Amino acid sequence: MNRPILLAVDDDINVLEAVVQDLRRQYGSTYRVVRAASGQAALDTLQQLKAREEAVALLLSDQRMPGMSGVEFLEKARSFYPHAKRVLLTAYADTEAAIQAINTARIHYYLTKPWDPPEEKLYPVLDDLLQDWNAGYQPKFDGIRVIGHRWSLKDHQLRSFLSRNHVPYRWLDAAASDDAQQLLKERSLDPEALPVVLFADGSALVDPEQEVLAARVGLRTQPAQDFYDMVVVGAGPAGLAAAVYGASEGLKTLVIEPDAPGGQAGSSSKIENYLGFPAGITGADLGRRAHMQCVRFGAEFLTQRAMSVRADGQYRFVSLADGREVSSHVVLLATGVQYRKLEIPGCLDLTGRGVYYGAALVEAAACKDEEVFIVGGANSAGQAALHFAKFAQKVTMLVRGSSLEASMSKYLIDEIEKTPNIVVEPNTQVIEALGNEHLEALKVRGPEGESCRPAGSLFVFIGAAPGTEWLPDSILRDDKGFVYSGMDLSTADPKTSAKFKVQWKQERPPFLLESSVPGVFVAGDVRHGSIKRAASAVGEGSIAVQFAHQYLASF
Structure with missing residues (x-):
């Protein structure tokens, strides 16, 4: 397969040459850099590339060009490559037009000239956009295939797990695809035992458990060590923010998540009011970016389900679904919430089947x-x-x-x-x-x-609903299951307040996001009184780390 293409467009030959050189220096080993000296020439090039079924990852166009402006070109280019990332190169006087183009031409970013040094003003922006494009890019496929039935709960859960963990796969409907039947026959698999996951090496998993599938596709299912400074339970916005701040500040951080980074927000098709993303961002992309950021700082992720939490002296233990335990000084509960079930006749039997x-x-x-x-x-x-x-x-x-x-x-x-x-x-x-x-x-x-x-x-x-039934009675919750923390522990209903006064043995009051068990913090939607917004969950996750530092300093 040919490398994906970056197309630069500018009528000023000197500027175009500078753009091309900067692009080749940074991206030449992964992408092909193509140039065009006008909007119409660029459209002709895109038409030819489309006919050859070549991939275009990025369009970088100057705004002021005779005959066709950059905004006009980028808007017309969408008909050829709707998923290519679109960047407008403007002079300072054209920034208003660039901002308007976010809505009209659906551009993803605009850059003002000059962009020197590119290491600071050009490459970070393009790196981000190209990572996004690659996340949705599907080259000629030779990887995991899933064969199942559309109206199967197990098939739906399996595909959702792979998708939310950004594991590339191709799904084949057993009832409608001749290729699916042929693959099952070639590998001597029972067409009644579905879903089945086929791997490029010829192996297969039939109706696999989630932990087994996670291990097979390269997700970590066992902790690398027995002790951590901080264990975060849940990888929604609050848990991911805590992992970023904890790991970046030197805490050995483990994140336990049974499904995929992003939490409930990860299933959002588009979030348009999150700060810093004027064109909006999907929940899956937000989770993917945050996960990459966590890993970059050294946080470890574990695809497992937490089953219980207990305290023993200065240590906090989290039991996992496979029977193991991990210990830490601090535990952060950031499990978020799950959608409530629709309690009507017929709904339970048809879940996952429509x-x-x-x-x-x-x-x-x-x-x-x-x-x-x-x-x-x-x-x-x-x-x-x-x-x-x-x-x-x-x-x-x-x-x-x-x-x-x-x-x-x-x-x-x-x-x-x-x-x-x-x-x-x-x-x-x-x-x-x-x-x-x-x-x-x-x-x-x-x-x-x-x-x-x-x-x-x-x-x-x-x-x-918070889904906190797995927590011990010592972690106090309201009547809906949301976890009390900070001052809410002493101002909650009389029964809960009385339990807290008996249970809390510390001379100090609990920290703002600390639960009724010292060293066990809570952040995000699972916390009693939280604001159910992704941005507020991120804020709470980052703040919780500061309280964790104060708690650790008290030893």
Whole structure:
């Protein structure tokens, strides 16, 4: 396969040569650098590259060019390579046009001239963009294949696990793909025993347990050592932030996560109000970037499930699903929340077979030209609706309240109103899910009474629960399971406050994010009273590390 292409466009030959030289010096070993002296010439080049089925990773265009401006070129280039990263090169006087182009041409970044030194002003920006592009780039495939049934819960869970851990794979539907049947026959595999994971070396895993699959695809499932300064349970935004700050400040840090970095936020199809990302960012990309940052500073990740936490003197122990224990001085609980289940007839049996919780992005392509139903009216539901609208013929949002205004950000409401194939039905709720092998219809109650709607996919966003049943009674929680911390321990309900006064043996009061067990901290959505936003979770995760330092200094 040819190397992916970086295309530089500028009518000033001297500037174009400088851009090309800088690009080749940094990226020449991985990418091919191609040049064009005008917007029209660049479009002709893209047309030829498209005909040859070559990959284009980046378009870097000057704004002021005769005949066709940079913004016009980048907007037209989207029809050839919609996934290429688009960067506008501007003079200081053109920055307003560049900012407008973020919305019109969907550019990903703009740079002002001059960009010297490139090590500071050019390469960091392009590195970031190219990492994003590579995360979604699928070259000629010769890797993992998954064969399963679309309407299988196990198949859905397996694909979701691989996708959220950024493990490249190709999925084949056993019921619709001749290639799938041929591969099963060639490898003498039972077509009834699915899902199956096929590897390039000829080996296969049939309906594997998650820990077994994790180890096989290269994820760490055993800790490298028995003791750490800090163990973080959960790799959502709060846990990842804590890992970045802990590891960067010299703490031996272990992150325990059973699924994938990113947590619930990792399933968000697009987050547009997160600081520093004017064009928005997917939850998966946010999790991937943060994971890379953690690893860079030396944090260790473990694909395991935490089963319990206990204290013994100065040490805190976390038991794992495989029976092992890891010890540390500090434990941070950052397990986040899980979507609440829809308690209606038929829903449980059809989970993973047409009924999904969260955005379930691995199912998006399968919804092409279908009608998708979404239950919920908060931001996560709005983000999912906009994402599925790119694939589905129609997206219907079933909202229990009278409108979206009370629960959804204004920018999402505006985007939904501008998207013609999204329909919002207020004062409406699902009362039954119908189907045999998979979801076939929904019984809905609305302002005009009950009706039955044909449906193949239902995505549920109806609030979240903390899932903290695995924690010991010594870690005090509210009646919904959220963990008390700091001053909330002494100002909670009388029963909980009384337990805390008996249990807390320290002369000092608990730190702001410290639970009822000294040295066990809590951050993010799982904390009682937290603000359910990715940015606030990141803030709490970073702050918790400072309290951890103070706790360690008290030894």
